[in-house]
Amino acid sequence: MKILAIGDVVGSSGVAHLEEALWKFRGQVGADFVVVNGENASDVHGLSSKDAEKILAAGADVITLGNHSFGHADLFPLLDSEKPILRPANYPPEAPGRGYDIFRADGWRILCVNLGGRFHMDPLADPFDAAEKILEREKGNYDISLMDFHAEATSEKIAMGYCFDGKFAVLFGTHTHVPTADTKILPGGTGYVTDLGMCGPEESVIGCEIEPTIRRLRTLVPVRFHAATGPSLADGVLFTVDEEKNRCVKVERVKF
Numbered sequence: 001m002k003i004l005a006i007g008d009v010v011g012s013s014g015v016a017h018l019e020e021a022l023w024k025f026r027g028q029v030g031a032d033f034v035v036v037n038g039e040n041a042s043d044v045h046g047l048s049s050k051d052a053e054k055i056l057a058a059g060a061d062v063i064t065l066g067n068h069s070f071g072h073a074d075l076f077p078l079l080d081s082e083k084p085i086l087r088p089a090n091y092p093p094e095a096p097g098r099g100y101d102i103f104r105a106d107g108w109r110i111l112c113v114n115l116g117g118r119f120h121m122d123p124l125a126d127p128f129d130a131a132e133k134i135l136e137r138e139k140g141n142y143d144i145s146l147m148d149f150h151a152e153a154t155s156e157k158i159a160m161g162y163c164f165d166g167k168f169a170v171l172f173g174t175h176t177h178v179p180t181a182d183t184k185i186l187p188g189g190t191g192y193v194t195d196l197g198m199c200g201p202e203e204s205v206i207g208c209e210i211e212p213t214i215r216r217l218r219t220l221v222p223v224r225f226h227a228a229t230g231p232s233l234a235d236g237v238l239f240t241v242d243e244e245k246n247r248c249v250k251v252e253r254v255k256f
């Protein structure tokens, strides 16, 4: 089983890039299941229902989110529907949507868990505790498990990897939009990377327009960030999983 995970889609250029390139790329690498973090797809600040539909049609099997999960109210009905869109499971239970679900690919049951970090992020519930409870609740209901841990701090993400080594076949971080060079298989068999990177405009500051970002940093005058436009690329990681053992056997960085 090959699982392709793609980093945070930023803006309309990122969405358009997936529409152009994802089906072809997933065919080329033989991906059986594709996870895309879509939380910055609609001009950086969240995901609209329209862009969610575009990303799913482009070849994503599931969309995960993060701190901008609720940036577009028109997404709420989709979050509360059967659509394969997850927001971090450690949001308050009253928030729209769900934080994990079990999806099928090639007859295998894949538990997908989305969690959010707490360093320099919203005051969510303990993500470690939330992950433990989900695994306990779903014991026996899945063959393969994966986690998107949407967090700022590299240390928090690495700690999450080791804490759940052997319990998730695939555990990757998102949110910083910068691909990290630490793809590895942890001792217990978890395929791990601290951050996938992003799918968005190459000439940008983590997907946003360059000039307003520099101006804000130099003047401290607040501006609303907008997604940059222009040629985009997608960063991701391809995990090969032994579905019988729920273990990762190969991790490869990809860019397309």
Ligand SMILES: [Fe+2]
Binding pocket: 039, 066, 067, 068, 150, 174, 175
């Ligand atoms: Fe984020």
